[in-house]
Amino acid sequence: MNIFLKIIAGNRDGKFARTGAITSAYLESLNRKLLLLALLLGATLLVAVFAVARGAYEIPIGCIFRALLGDADATAGVVIVNIRMPRVIAAILCGWGLSLSGLSIQSLLKNPLGSPSTLGISQGAAFGAAAAIVVFGAEMFSVTAFAFGGAMAATAIILILSGLKRLSAEAVILAGVALSSLFVSATILIQYLATETQLAMVVFWTFGDVARSSWREIGLMAGAVILASLYLMFIRWDLNVLASGEEAAKGLGVNVGRIRVAGMVMAALISAMATAFHGVIAFIGLIAPHMARRFVGDDHCLLIPFSSVLGALILLTADTIGRIIIGSGALPVGVITSFLGAPMFLYLLVRGYR
Amino acid sequence: MMLTVTNIDFSYNSHPVLSDITFSLEKGEIMCVLGMNGAGKSTLLKCLNRILKPWRGSVLVDGENLLLMSQNSVARRMGYVPQRHPETRHSVFEAVLMGRKPHIRWSLTEDDYRLVEDIIMRLGIAHLAMRPVSDLSGGEIQKVIIARALAQSPAILLLDEPTSNLDLKNQLEVMGLIRHIVDTQDLSAVVAIHDLNIAIRFADRFVFLKEQRIHAVSTRKDLTPEMIRQVYDIEVALEECRGHTVVVPV
Numbered sequence: 001m002n003i004f005l006k007i008i009a010g011n012r013d014g015k016f017a018r019t020g021a022i023t024s025a026y027l028e029s030l031n032r033k034l035l036l037l038a039l040l041l042g043a044t045l046l047v048a049v050f051a052v053a054r055g056a057y058e059i060p061i062g063c064i065f066r067a068l069l070g071d072a073d074a075t076a077g078v079v080i081v082n083i084r085m086p087r088v089i090a091a092i093l094c095g096w097g098l099s100l101s102g103l104s105i106q107s108l109l110k111n112p113l114g115s116p117s118t119l120g121i122s123q124g125a126a127f128g129a130a131a132a133i134v135v136f137g138a139e140m141f142s143v144t145a146f147a148f149g150g151a152m153a154a155t156a157i158i159l160i161l162s163g164l165k166r167l168s169a170e171a172v173i174l175a176g177v178a179l180s181s182l183f184v185s186a187t188i189l190i191q192y193l194a195t196e197t198q199l200a201m202v203v204f205w206t207f208g209d210v211a212r213s214s215w216r217e218i219g220l221m222a223g224a225v226i227l228a229s230l231y232l233m234f235i236r237w238d239l240n241v242l243a244s245g246e247e248a249a250k251g252l253g254v255n256v257g258r259i260r261v262a263g264m265v266m267a268a269l270i271s272a273m274a275t276a277f278h279g280v281i282a283f284i285g286l287i288a289p290h291m292a293r294r295f296v297g298d299d300h301c302l303l304i305p306f307s308s309v310l311g312a313l314i315l316l317t318a319d320t321i322g323r324i325i326i327g328s329g330a331l332p333v334g335v336i337t338s339f340l341g342a343p344m345f346l347y348l349l350v351r352g353y354r
Numbered sequence: 355m356m357l358t359v360t361n362i363d364f365s366y367n368s369h370p371v372l373s374d375i376t377f378s379l380e381k382g383e384i385m386c387v388l389g390m391n392g393a394g395k396s397t398l399l400k401c402l403n404r405i406l407k408p409w410r411g412s413v414l415v416d417g418e419n420l421l422l423m424s425q426n427s428v429a430r431r432m433g434y435v436p437q438r439h440p441e442t443r444h445s446v447f448e449a450v451l452m453g454r455k456p457h458i459r460w461s462l463t464e465d466d467y468r469l470v471e472d473i474i475m476r477l478g479i480a481h482l483a484m485r486p487v488s489d490l491s492g493g494e495i496q497k498v499i500i501a502r503a504l505a506q507s508p509a510i511l512l513l514d515e516p517t518s519n520l521d522l523k524n525q526l527e528v529m530g531l532i533r534h535i536v537d538t539q540d541l542s543a544v545v546a547i548h549d550l551n552i553a554i555r556f557a558d559r560f561v562f563l564k565e566q567r568i569h570a571v572s573t574r575k576d577l578t579p580e581m582i583r584q585v586y587d588i589e590v591a592l593e594e595c596r597g598h599t600v601v602v603p604v
Contacts, residue, residue: 018464018468019464019467019468019471020471020482022447022471022474022480022483023467023470023471025385025447025470025483025484026445026448026467026483026484027448028486109548237455237458238455239454240386240444240448240452240455241452241455243440243442243444244439244440244442244444244449245438245439245440246435247400247405247436247437248434248436248439248520249404250403250405250425251403251429251432251433251434251436251503251512252429252430252434252452252453252455252456252502252506253425253427253428253430253455253456254426254427254439254455255424255425255426268538293443295446297444297486298442298443298444299448
């Protein structure tokens with residue numbers, strides 16, 4: 001935690017020798033929030049251990065640690081390393097990535113209703129991926145590349161509408177609705193043209209689900225999510241300033257055009273990867289950053305880590321609930337996040353979304 | 355000469371807004387930009403710190419041309435107070451810290467905190483430091499945004515209609531504060547403003563904009579009713595009242 005305080009506040013101990021009461025009060029409140037962040041991280045770890053241990057095949061906690069050291073009995077080892085761990089880690093990375101993607105979109109476009117799924121970016125990725133499955137077979141590289149192409153197409157349209165044409169936040173969301181239904185229809189058209197086997201693959205794949213993750217996909221996703229987190233932390237002050245208005249941001253030295261394009265491409269890449277590997281998992285990118293704002297306000301120094309942890313925690317918990325409590329282990333997590341996210345979206349609309 | 359603006363041209367979508375703007379400003383002076391609604395006062399301010407990019411011309415601060423610098427380098431030389439401040443949930447302290455943005459490399463340093471704390475004390479908003487900006491009154495918000503601009507450690511302050519949403523007491527307080535800052539900290543300020551009486555009371559020089567051009571440049575003592583009549587299209591008298599010059603429409 002001290003290292004974290006050093007990074008975001010420029011100080012390790014929570015106080016300076018030559019500053020006064022106001023700085024101390026500020027650093028103290030940072031410290032309190034970092035404690036909360038540590039608690040949330042702890043909670044995520046607990047849920048992760050629980051999720052690895054529980055299920056159709058019960059595993060004692062001690063056995064998990066032995067399996068990680070390569071020293072468990074064969075069945076438990078296979079279940080942990082090949083089935084449960086990939087699923088848990090994929091849920092964490094996917095929630096983390098989608099949440100950061102949503103946070104970047106909300107901050108860069110100054111649109112509190114923005115997220116990969118409400119702007120049609122995930123649906124664009126899904127269309128690209130479905131096209132790749134039908135045209136090229138389900139080869140991972142082409143699916144990811146096409147998903148990114150679809151996500152970028154949606155992102156470019158949204159950027160043009162909100163940047164150049166200066167549409168209001170609501171109008172951009174309406175454009176997202178139009179884009180989503182266009183991409184969904186195009187995906188259905190592709191399904192119509194597909195063979196039976198391809199159709200089964202596309203349909204199964206469209207449900208957002210973290211169960212089908214290979215270690216290679218996890219590695220790729222981890223790399224992208226970590227790079228995105230570093231980039232966002234690097235521009236955290238630019239994002240803070242942008243919240244005070246575009247002109248104020250320029251007046252404070254922010255190259256608004258550059259971070260907007262770079263950040264949106266990054267958000268599109270993360271949602272494209274998440275969608276290519278796991279299907280459309282809606283609303284995580286909306287829910288998690290808004291919960292983070294409830295905890296820490298609009299300061300991106302804290303919003304970025306909080307959104308990351310909350311995204312991971314929410315998706316992992318939703319997946320674990322779907323797998324263990326609701327049932328057979330096959331309920332796709334996308335269904336659960338939609339049930340959580342749609343009411344939240346409506347609530348934000350009604351409340352005037354701040 | 356601290357600020358020298360030469361031959362600035364600017365147009366929105368081939369519709370000219372400013373043409374051939376030239377003026378200069380000394381250290382320790384306040385210049386008010388005056389003119390009717392839509393005369394291009396705000397646009398001129400935004401051209402000075404490159405929020406808008408002029409088509410032609412130069413803006414020199416201590417001999418360096420701002421129009422050739424990065425946005426960040428401009429922000430270290432010019433503090434900007436925009437006309438409106440959107441509602442955010444940042445605290446006052448966080449809002450003022452943002453003024454350090456052009457100087458931050460990776461994280462804040464002890465000097466950044468000290469400077470911000472010092473500015474907050476000097477502007478008399480220490481009691482508000484931990485409150486969210488959105489809870490404050492118009493006058494208080496304006497002081498916070500001026501504090502943020504000061505945290506940029508600029509040579510020049512640009513203020514866009516700093517008094518437009520304030521009551522009379524707060525108008526005088528905010529402009530008095532700007533006067534005090536300019537006098538005590540070796541700065542200059544360019545202020546776009548509607549209120550002629552406030553302008554005459556606090557500024558050293560005036561630039562009158564009319565039909566995209568500079569109609570007249572004047573110091574306080576050279577100001578004539580004729581200039582005001584030509585720019586605003588109304589008859590006025592300049593009267594002395596208890597040591598203050600006031601503009602009276604007649």
